[in-house]
Amino acid sequence: MSIAAVNAARSWISESDPDSHHADLWLRNARIVVLPVGHKWCAVKVPSGPGTAAVRAGLNGPAILEPRRFVYFPVPLGTDESWLVPGTDCLGEGNFLGVPGPTFTCGPGVYWLTRPTGSPSGSLSGALVDPDELRAALASPCL
Template identity: 45%
Template sequence: MSSTIEAAAVWLAAADPDPAHAQRWIGASRIILLPLGKRWSAVKVNGHDGLAAAAAVSGPSIHDPAGQCVFFLVPPRTIWDVAGTECLGEDCWLTVPTPRVTEPPGPHWLFPPDGSGRLVNADDLRAQLNARRTPAESIPPDEADFVALLDHTGSCPACNTRQRCGVGENLRATVREDRLTERATAGNTISARILAAAEEADS
């Protein structure tokens, strides 16, 4: 086990009332159920908004494909006010992947913890989500997923060198879904450019 993964395992286990028990589960399973509100809380964001935000903020985030949502680990007692999302804290529990689980099936890390205690900055996450709800006039709302993919691939070293990137793969899957919409097939310049980039990256 690498030092980073080991440090992340210790950090996750510390959220449990019985860290030793939690570490045994982490060593033997893909997932563990952990309480929220002690070391961190979790902001739940549904659908494409969660994936787009994960590509734009730093810190630990979990993708749950079955629930079609992303959980962002934020500081405990975070004051949260973004409509359509939920901040889970005390008296809540979360199914958390073990540090090695960075791909499906099941819940997996988009960005795993590094053991340092770094969390997602709630203000940065709020800004990203609010920006998607009030996009610039030059970018129609239903093209936000295309723009998110363009922004991510333009700044992601893994995507630029065609290495595996969970966030990039999820955003490209979202773009492929959007191809079925009328706007995605209408020859829009932004859409066509990003679709071409997504197809090239998958080839």
């Protein structure tokens, strides 16, 4: 991963915290930062089997794996108000998520299956997962 890509991912993570300085300090000194969900994005929580299958099938956008448990997909704010996919949950305001530093792409512990590539306030491309694409991927008979 290039330095520019690491910096872009670190910025994406830091901007997701109301106190970006807090998040940046944690990212520079620890493996993980706990971020409030519902500030810049929501997160769809999917069991690890179908979640990793969706990523392998080419779903665009960042994905965090909590090994043998869940995959979390950052999605646009407001998704929690309309998300109705059986066996999944959409986390919104009042929830927190452990987010790994941008260079952690394998265990132990929580890591990125697909790293973020943009700003959470920017376009969906690479920054957030499109909820309609995620819903379609999870409904695919191949999963």
